[in-house]
Amino acid sequence: MRQMQRKGIYITAATVFGLVVAGFVLNAFRVRRDEGVALSSAVSPVYWADRFAGKDYFNPDRRIFYRGNRERKTVALTIDDGPYPLSCQKLLKTLKDKNVTASFFLVGKQVDGNPDLVRMIDADKHEICNHTYDHVRLDKLSREKVFDQIHACDVAVQNAIGKKMTLFRPPGMRFSNTVIDVLKQKGEVMVHWGIGAKDFVGTVPDYELTPELRKLPKTTPKRIIDYVTKQLKPGMIILLHDNPITAEALGPMIDAVRAQGYEFESCADMMKNLPNPVYVDVNPIAVNLVADGR
Numbered sequence: 001m002r003q004m005q006r007k008g009i010y011i012t013a014a015t016v017f018g019l020v021v022a023g024f025v026l027n028a029f030r031v032r033r034d035e036g037v038a039l040s041s042a043v044s045p046v047y048w049a050d051r052f053a054g055k056d057y058f059n060p061d062r063r064i065f066y067r068g069n070r071e072r073k074t075v076a077l078t079i080d081d082g083p084y085p086l087s088c089q090k091l092l093k094t095l096k097d098k099n100v101t102a103s104f105f106l107v108g109k110q111v112d113g114n115p116d117l118v119r120m121i122d123a124d125k126h127e128i129c130n131h132t133y134d135h136v137r138l139d140k141l142s143r144e145k146v147f148d149q150i151h152a153c154d155v156a157v158q159n160a161i162g163k164k165m166t167l168f169r170p171p172g173m174r175f176s177n178t179v180i181d182v183l184k185q186k187g188e189v190m191v192h193w194g195i196g197a198k199d200f201v202g203t204v205p206d207y208e209l210t211p212e213l214r215k216l217p218k219t220t221p222k223r224i225i226d227y228v229t230k231q232l233k234p235g236m237i238i239l240l241h242d243n244p245i246t247a248e249a250l251g252p253m254i255d256a257v258r259a260q261g262y263e264f265e266s267c268a269d270m271m272k273n274l275p276n277p278v279y280v281d282v283n284p285i286a287v288n289l290v291a292d293g294r
């Protein structure tokens with residue numbers, strides 16, 4: 001009798017355990033489908049602990065902004081690698097016509113070569129953000145080189161518009177703890193992205209692409225719009241690049257995103273609208289010229 005009771009307890013415990021595991025796995029697939037979270041994250045207890053603490057939105061220890069509020073049907077538009085003379089003005093005109101504020105992650109040497117374009121971006125009240133001076137991968141560089149890359153871009157932008165930057169994105173999203181340390185020291189925030197439009201495939205040299213990306217078809221306006229609209233989820237940050245094909249795609253892409261019921265908001269507004277709001281002054285006026293703080 002006692003043996004049967006014990007057996008019953010084991011069976012119940014195993015069933016409960018099985019149901020919990022099945023529920024966890026099913027939930028992981030749902031989160032991947034509905035929220036665009038990678039399955040490797042969705043099955044990880046560490047991810048859920050961070051998410052419970054709101055760190056999947058903004059991690060205050062590492063100062064990384066990952067995405068906007070899951071409860072708001074908004075997306076942010078980020079445009080990297082400019083300003084590029086052949087496309088920047090067309091991008092700006094479309095953004096103005098469509099009344100969208102974007103975040104431009106600028107490359108310092110492009111800034112030095114095209115300060116007028118930076119002034120135009122600033123005049124249209126877009127967010128101006130740091131994307132290093134030479135667009136180099138930072139993850140293997142020494143602290144000194146990382147600092148120089150970020151600092152030189154700061155100086156270039158300050159020379160162009162007299163303002164500082166508080167948002168930063170590393171090229172190729174490659175970074176190390178050294179990069180995090182330098183950004184913390186400078187009081188900057190790293191901005192991740194969630195939707196890639198792969199709009200650089202065929203527009204940048206092959207050596208800049210991973211083997212997987214090299215296999216993809218060359219970007220076209222239609223492909224850009226498809227990549228973006230198929231991956232739309234509330235709170236996503238869209239990654240585009242300053243190039244002529246993207247400039248052609250931008251207007252119809254904005255319309256297609258809005259047709260699905262989404263609105264655009266800047267990165268700063270997205271951070272302000274998180275469950276635990278984060279306030280950043282994206283481009284404060286530079287009172288003093290940036291000092292060498294290494």
Ligand SMILES: [Zn+2]
Nearest residue numbers: 080081171172
């Ligand atoms: Zn880039």
